[in-house]
Amino acid sequence: MSTKTFQDLITEVHERGICQECGGCVSFCSSAEYDVIGLKDPYKPPEYINKEKCLECGICYYICPQTHILDNELNKTYKFTDYSSMPIGHYEDIYSCQATDAEFLKYGTDGGVVNSIINFLIEKKLIDGSVVSKTEAPFSREATFANSKYDLLKASGAKFDISSQLDEIQKFCTYTHSIPELNHYKFKKLAVVGTPCQIYTLRCMQDLGVTPSQNIEICLGLFCYENFLFDRSQIAKFEKDFNIKIRNIEKINIKEDLIFRLKDNKVIHVPFNHLNDYMRPACNACGDFINIYADISFGGLGSPDKYTTVITRTEKGKDIFSRALEAGIIKNLDLDETKKKKMIDLISQYSQSKLKRQENFMYNL
Numbered sequence: 001m002s003t004k005t006f007q008d009l010i011t012e013v014h015e016r017g018i019c020q021e022c023g024g025c026v027s028f029c030s031s032a033e034y035d036v037i038g039l040k041d042p043y044k045p046p047e048y049i050n051k052e053k054c055l056e057c058g059i060c061y062y063i064c065p066q067t068h069i070l071d072n073e074l075n076k077t078y079k080f081t082d083y084s085s086m087p088i089g090h091y092e093d094i095y096s097c098q099a100t101d102a103e104f105l106k107y108g109t110d111g112g113v114v115n116s117i118i119n120f121l122i123e124k125k126l127i128d129g130s131v132v133s134k135t136e137a138p139f140s141r142e143a144t145f146a147n148s149k150y151d152l153l154k155a156s157g158a159k160f161d162i163s164s165q166l167d168e169i170q171k172f173c174t175y176t177h178s179i180p181e182l183n184h185y186k187f188k189k190l191a192v193v194g195t196p197c198q199i200y201t202l203r204c205m206q207d208l209g210v211t212p213s214q215n216i217e218i219c220l221g222l223f224c225y226e227n228f229l230f231d232r233s234q235i236a237k238f239e240k241d242f243n244i245k246i247r248n249i250e251k252i253n254i255k256e257d258l259i260f261r262l263k264d265n266k267v268i269h270v271p272f273n274h275l276n277d278y279m280r281p282a283c284n285a286c287g288d289f290i291n292i293y294a295d296i297s298f299g300g301l302g303s304p305d306k307y308t309t310v311i312t313r314t315e316k317g318k319d320i321f322s323r324a325l326e327a328g329i330i331k332n333l334d335l336d337e338t339k340k341k342k343m344i345d346l347i348s349q350y351s352q353s354k355l356k357r358q359e360n361f362m363y364n365l
């Protein structure tokens with residue numbers, strides 16, 4: 001059998017509308033300096049740039065979350081069997097946590113735990129920094145590098161003042177193209193924060209031992225039910241559908257639904273099933289809600305307001321989390337087994353629902 005190449009990704013993934021734009025194929029191929037493919041438009045699947053230079057190595061095909069070639073390898077490494085017996089993946093423990101630093105807590109999406117842990121790892125010199133997502137405006141983010149508390153807080157974009165740039169924004173999206181950004185920091189030890197599709201492609205690269213994954217010290221995975229993308233022509237419809245002016249949004253969070261905090265402190269919850277017109281279509285083809293291959297997974301679901309749900313998975317994740325807890329940079333709620341079970345049941349419910357959506361979508365494709 002001949003080796004599959006990027007041409008096969010075009011036929012089997014892009015043309016079927018299931019490219020998750022995780023950026024894995026571009027990150028590998030450009031970090032290996034083949035420069036064969038690239039993201040000409042960040043909101044579309046990658047394309048050939050220099051097709052004639054393709055070495056037909058097949059790596060892009062192997063590391064794509066939509067080909068599932070390495071599922072068995074990853075499942076072995078991350079001790080995952082299947083969703084029916086393990087709906088939230090293999091895990092060591094589950095917590096509800098909050099940053100003890102007032103600024104990380106104030107500007108955090110939920111409990112400010114992810115940024116607190118990244119900052120702790122930087123201060124302990126366990127990493128040189130992290131690729132994170134800089135919030136420019138509601139539905140407008142870009143990947144950036146943070147190696148200090150200042151950078152982390154700056155990226156969190158606590159307050160949006162978008163009057164000047166609103167007219168220039170062409171696409172409104174909650175997703176961040178952070179994986180190709182890794183190529184800029186080749187000689188550093190990095191933490192990566194990512195959605196399940198992004199962590200999947202990185203884990204595949206690590207499994208194959210290909211660049212730039214050797215620089216990754218820890219994978220901090222976010223829960224992810226879906227992401228949103230719409231263009232200028234849909235703004236008026238969006239604002240009418242939800243009775244919200246984009247310029248009045250102060251903060252967006254994705255938890256059990258999409259949550260808008262407005263500048264007048266009003267909070268509006270929009271259920272996922274009201275958002276189908278704005279959802280990235282390829283998210284329908286994704287089954288992992290809780291980031292089963294991360295070292296630690298983080299989400300808001302299951303925890304009270306301003307707390308983050310934390311699921312430790314690997315030995316490395318468990319170790320880093322307990323050091324952060326011991327150092328007092330985060331604190332956790334005292335959860336008994338009944339409360340933990342309630343959280344696990346709720347997260348499992350979302351996990352199963354996302355899986356069902358994927359099955360239906362793929363069946364009808």
Ligand SMILES: Cc1cc2nc3c(=O)[nH]c(=O)nc-3n(C[C@H](O)[C@H](O)[C@H](O)COP(=O)(O)OP(=O)(O)OC[C@H]3O[C@@H](n4cnc5c(N)ncnc54)[C@H](O)[C@@H]3O)c2cc1C
Pocket residue numbers: 104107108109110111112113114115116131132133134152155156174175176177178192193194195222223224225226227253254255256298299300301308309
């Ligand atoms: C796109 C997206 C979808 C999500 N969907 C859900 C959901 O359906 N249900 C749920 O319970 N939780 C979801 N989450 C997770 C939740 O919104 C919080 O991110 C999580 O609870 C951590 O909160 P925190 O306050 O501890 O993190 P913080 O301390 O605020 O830190 C978050 C860090 O993550 C970085 N970051 C965010 N996205 C990226 C990215 N793609 N690439 C690189 N860095 C990134 C930020 O820059 C910041 O440094 C989602 C998050 C994102 C970004």
Ligand code: SF4
Pocket residue numbers: 004005006028029034036037053054055056057058059060061
């Ligand atoms: S060189 Fe390899 S990784 Fe790059 S496009 Fe060709 S097959 Fe894919």
Ligand code: SF4
Pocket residue numbers: 009013014018019020021022023024025026045046060063064065066201
């Ligand atoms: S690796 Fe990611 S960006 Fe590349 S084709 Fe697959 S899903 Fe799309």
Ligand code: SF4
Pocket residue numbers: 020175195196197198224225226227280282283286287288
């Ligand atoms: S639902 Fe989340 S993890 Fe899945 S493809 Fe969309 S952004 Fe990626």
